[in-house]
Amino acid sequence: MPTNLEIVSPEKLLLSRPVDMAVIPASEGDMGVLEGHAPMIVMLRGGTIDLYEGDRVIDRLFVDGGFAEVTPERCTVLANHAIPLAEVNKADAERRLAEAEAAYEEADKSDVAVEDAALDAVQSARAMVEAAG
Template sequence: MAGRVQFELVTPERVLAAEEADLVVVPGGDGNFGVLPGHAPLLSTLRPGVVDIYQGDKITSRIFVAGGFAEVAEDRFTVLADEAQAVEDIDDAAAAERLSRARDALTRAQGSDEDVAAAEAELAVAEALAVATGAH
């Protein structure tokens, strides 16, 4: 359909979204960006955050992504997410617990830079998840 973006969000486990949208805004590695019909081809990393899917001028779906990649092609927009979940399905208590565990893991991370980097990456995901749910 002309004037719409064919959007698909895929995780390693399943297709979480496959729909036409008027606008999709994603948390790109260099900042949020929106994709409208006719967007120039683009490949971007994703940082932890929320994908907003618009129908008209209203957000109809919000999906948390932990990271991944986004590809804009002539006729479609695809997000390949490491982990994703509809924001309304996120358990606030579980998000708060994940944030607490991530903070503890970073405090305990010692030795290799790899351990610290992994703990920092998990903390970034947990913080974004907590912000998405208001559990921070």
């Protein structure tokens, strides 16, 4: 029996569909989610979510970070942006990386929260460039 995957942004439900497995970019590393998974909440880093039917990837989406709530029946991803991988543009991703790196250089490094947020933006943009490549 498949697990239900939902991807939600602050504005709306972006995707809701049953999948055999979802591989999400958890902050500690890629994590496969199958039906019956132990409940947990994990932070996400920028990266791709792979949706599986059987043993093949049927869809890929880029997320810029966020959280995922996993239950035995469902995986709910809360992300500011989720983009089908086919729509990720390399030039836009490289521009985003340049902007994030510039913002990191300007960030107040004495404020840990500000520095961490700026570094997260750089890492997400790098992941987007890699996904576009």
